[in-house]
Amino acid sequence: MGQVVIASRLSDGLVVFLRDKADPSGGAGNGRADWVLQLADAEVADDDSRAAELLALGEADGAAIQSVVDIYLIEVEEETGQLRPTKAREAIRCFGPTVRPDLGKLALAERALAAGN
């Protein structure tokens, strides 16, 4: 079980996840927020203290750059090699509406893969 920072992108409202693009000399918690569209690309915090660091990083970025809103932590676990949120609500946020699988994040990832990028 781990934790991931989730948010909504201001410009289009899409769900994004935090990745710490740490400065190699800075160390953990001294990084730069990078918001990614796929849960698989997010940084998973293995313990509460790293989760708190990531949340602080996300919130600081949200306040400074104003590019994301509604920033919070979700719990995730790995299931057959894929990250999945433990709560139904967050799983639906991460993967898109279950009634329109053609429109969600997984479809987006598949289309990107098919397009070779």
Add this chain to the structure above:
Amino acid sequence: MYHYDEYDHALVKDRVAQFRRQVERRLSGDLTEEQFRPLRLMNGLYLQLHAYMLRVAIPYGTLDSRQLRKLAYIARRYDKGYGHFTTRQNLQYNWPKLEETPDILAELAEVEMHAIQTSGNCIRNTTSDQYAGAAADEIEDPRIWCEIVRQWSTLHPEFSFLPRKFKVAITGSENDRAAVRVHDIGLIMKHGDGEGAGEAGEVGFEVIVGGGLGRTPFLGKTIRPFLAKEDLLSYLEAILRTYNMLGRRDNKYKARIKVTLHETGAEEFARLVEEEWAEIKESSLKLPKPEMDRIAAHFVPPEFRALESRATAEEERAAGDPAFASWVRNNIVEHKASGYAIANISLKPVGLPPGDATSEQMDLVADLADEYSFGEIRVTHTQNLVLPHVERSRLPELYDRLLAAGLATANVGLLSDIICCPGLDYCTLASARSIPISTQISERFADQGRLDLVGQMQIKISGCINACGHHHVGHIGILGVDRKGEEHYQIQLGGSASEDASLGKILGRGFSADQVVDVVEQLVDVYVELREGDERFIDTYRRVGQAPFKEKVYGTA
């Protein structure tokens, strides 16, 4: 239908320009989210689970073909190619971008549409009978009064920050197709009785206040049996003022007028309204006859041709085509003009989300409206579309065109014509998904013969206690709840939103998602077994009570 005058145009255009500047300031960081949120909500823009959601007002569910084509275009150009028609006769886009929303609003303004007052604690879009101006059982076209209410309530300075949102519904017929008893104010057009409640033959309104669903459902109570037309606005103003004074602002769950009415008592509330009304009855709010006539002139019926009431083409086709016959039986409603019919277009195809329409479908319905229905379309609170004025002899052609586009599902008013909110698939407030329950039910009951056999039936599903899917007033109501992070469903029986309005009662302990459809089937089986004559599900339920249903589902009464 109503067309904007110069004031309407200027107001909507100004609002687009204002919101464009607000969005720019938000995107540049000049406004924080906290500052911006109320501004975007005032323009119908929510942030949901996956993206923004824009709610577009469709005043009293009336559209012309040009407007529907614009809605289709916006879905294609700015969204993901579809829109969702709601129980408030509005349209929601599920994927608009904030940065493009001002452009969407500008596109809407071009066709006299907007998203003003589709959110927030103000008077929302007034809803009405979808068959207004066409129904054989209508006293008068209620849209005239909806439009008068719309003009009065738009940006009304005193009622822009009410304790809570406020919804008005008006029906022009005794057969209530607008669910008036579950609205904050419901108005039923009726004739005076000549014995104190209006002059004999005079047309006015019965005024019902304090209905509502959500956490604490109430049916509205009649506080005035008859109100003259000219007094409509002064009386509404008196109700709103009384509510604005008494309504609770300390607790949002107790802030709706239904709670105010309940806590104050209907009689006392009515007394306070009458007291307030006495002060303003003769004010400028009294509607002058020329003004009523001016608005009424926008709703003169189209020029119907003189036609035979029966159409050979329709009868011949029905005789040899059972699918067409089912469609006519279920989706076609009697029109007030001889030889015409009201054609319902079901947005409840088997296995697909209720109320969704693609851009292509919207374009097609707009074309069909031009060809068959004087360019008019209606949106129903049951999340379907209507072509209100179709010549009966042309029903076979219309059916073929709809069939080819997957729009000829013959289930209006039947079990699979389910009202369903977006639920946890889209809505940030949801406890559980509602759409998959609805699609599974429609798949289980896909057989037309079985649907026809079960007959008139209303299933309504909400994804949380806010009850946007009207589950309290479904013959079978289904409510999604969150039980320790798992989706779970409560079932209620015996609700109705029609003229025989009632609130459903919880059947017993809830069910997991994979049990719900079986339970619905069991309930339907009990009804089919016990019904007498042409009883609907609700009639049988009212006659036999919950016990046999409980026994079947839980093995014990």
